[in-house]
Amino acid sequence: MNNTIIDTSALEQEITWLTNVCERRFESYFQHNEQDVDLSELCPAPKLDPAQSPYAKVVSDYSFGFSERIVLMLALMPHIRPQVLDLFSLQNAALGRAYSEIGGWRGKSHIGFLPTCETASFILAGSNLSKRFAVARLFKEGHTLIRNGIIKLDQQASGEPIFSATLQLSHEFLQLLADGEVHKPDFSANFPAKLMQTQLSWSDLVLNPEVMDEVNNIVTWLRQPQEILRNWGLEKSLKPGYRAMFYGPPGTGKTLTASLIGKALALDVYRIDLSMVVSKYIGETEKNLAGVFDQAQNKNWILFFDEADSLFGKRNQASSSNDRHANQEISYLLQRVEDFPGVVILATNLKANIDAAFARRFQSEVYFAMPDAIQRERLWKGLFANTDKLDKDVNFREIAERYELAGGALLNVARYAAIRAVKNQRNLITQDDLLAGIGRELMKDGKTL
Ligand SMILES: Nc1ncnc2c1ncn2[C@@H]1O[C@H](COP(=O)(O)OP(=O)(O)OP(=O)(O)O)[C@@H](O)[C@H]1O
Ligand SMILES: [Mg+2]
Incomplete structure (x- = not known):
């Protein structure tokens, strides 16, 4: 755990400044003399020392100006000092409801004011239309705030004005401010993915040479994707990113290989269990997937979609509305997979369910076969x-030759054999212990020793 005490004086200064700016805007707006006001001149943003705190460092690293800092602070206030935004909850007495020009929304349990893009525009532009257009540029995909995943806009309902989108601070940024370091995201409703790690190494991986070759292609690509695209003049024609499909029977090393690729390149591998992401509610699956892709954008992560058949298995001729719904989810996943600039690996046991349209979009399809006797x-x-x-x-030679089991099943045998030895008060595992374990594994497939 990190015990550093974060210097919050820069944030305090910034809060005082934000409060001033907001009060000035209210004054000028409601006293109808706003033509004259240039808030960035009236209340210049405080000078911060980047060495002082994580907040000051971010401001300096990204060269954030007046507008970006206001947006950032607005998004931050509900998290660290919600009462600063209380003045926005002002009611328009004539209408008996909130002011449309102030925007904002109410949370389910948070009782304070939650800012929207409209709120930012109110502060930064008042009713000046050309300034409002300048504010709109802050919320474009390509802008630093969005591109770097510092803030996120969430349009609550389709067809409504863009400025009604809620202004949300990324979880990571919030943690950076509080702890001074970026954490790896944890599994949550918004991020149904888990960081995968393995104690094993390449030398433990037993694969046939063709499969190893395919795996090496992925690693080669990952070592220098930009160079490969540029050197061969392919930037314009090829999409960045790399998409691979791993298929084959259970326990043949698909998940392990994905973890090892990440380990070899010091990249984080996040596993998304599609069987948990797929929801029976319309639109929910897409929302879950969007959460993952949004967070993963611009990070050097490998996304590993496991149990892919739980999504593809649902696919059918679009005869009923349920099937159409499934097809929509698949199209959505395909689109995001295709646009993702990093590496995506999909794993499945049943390749038969994955149609040609999908397969075409993959750079490699790797078949993880059952190991042969030598591999076993x-x-x-x-x-x-x-x-x-x-x-x-x-x-080992004898049991390897005799029993066709995948690597995953061997683990179960080993565990069972060890338990059996302990139970019989032996401190050595015998061939008999192994055979008993093998018998149990074979039984799962309806076979006997
Ligand atoms: N080819 C292999 N080489 C080395 N170890 C293996 C291999 N295949 C399986 N194992 C062992 O079995 C464990 C489980 O394998 P893994 O989870 O990678 O299988 P999988 O193909 O992803 O199975 P599933 O389809 O059920 O998800 C691995 O962690 C590893 O210990
Ligand atoms: Mg697996």
Whole structure:
């Protein structure tokens, strides 16, 4: 845990400044003499020392000016000092409701004022239309605030003016201000993804040479995607990013390979379990996916979509409304996958469900087959490489040749064999323990020893 105490004096200065600016705007706006006011001149933003605090550093790193700082502070206030925005809850007495020009919205449990783009425009532009257009530029996709994921606009209902979008501060930025460091996002309703890590390394991975070759292609690409595109003059024709599909029976190393690719390149791999993201409510699946892609944009992450068949399995001829709904979700995922500038890996057991239109968009399709006898022997030996608690009678070659099991199943056998040895008060695992474990695994597939 980080115990650094963050210097908040820059933030305090900034809050005082924001309060001043807001009060000035209210004064000028409601006393109808606003033509004359240039708030950036009347209340210049305080000078901050970037070494002083994370907030000051962000302002300096991105060279944020008056407008960006106002937007940032507005979005921040509900989190750190909600009462600063209380003056915005003013009612228009003539209409008996809030002022449309101030915008804002109410949360479900937060009782204070939550700002929208309209609120920012009210402060920065008053009723000056050309200034309002300048404010609109702050909210464009390409602008630093949005591009770097510092703030997010959330349009609550389609067809409504863009300025009615809520102004939301990213979770990461908020943590940066509070702790001085960026955290890896945790699994949450807005971010249904989990960081994957593995203790294993490449030398533990047992794959046939063709599969290894495909995996190496991905790694080569990842080492220098920009250079590859540029050197070969392909920037215009090829989309950035790399999309791979891993398919094959359970326990053959798909998830492990994705983790190892990330580990080799020191990139974070986030696993999104599609079976948990897919919702029966219309529009909800897309919203869940959007949460992941929005956060992942501009980060050097590998997105690993696991259990892809839970989405594709739903697909059918669009005969009923449910199927049409499923098709929409798939199109949405496809679109986001295609536009994503980083690496996306999809994993599935049932490739048959994934149609040609989808497959075409992937740079590689890698089939993870069941290991053959030689590979199984390597897997067995690798699994017990760090133990000397094996009885002399254990013969890996024999069981490797005899029983067709995937790497994942071997793990279960090993665990069971160890438990069985302990239960029988032995401190060595015997061939018999392994055979008993194998028997249980085979039974899952309806087979016997
Ligand atoms: N090819 C392999 N090489 C080395 N170890 C393997 C291999 N395949 C499986 N394993 C072992 O089995 C574990 C489970 O495999 P993994 O989760 O990667 O399978 P998967 O193909 O993703 O299965 P599923 O389709 O069920 O998700 C791995 O963590 C690893 O310990
Ligand atoms: Mg898996």
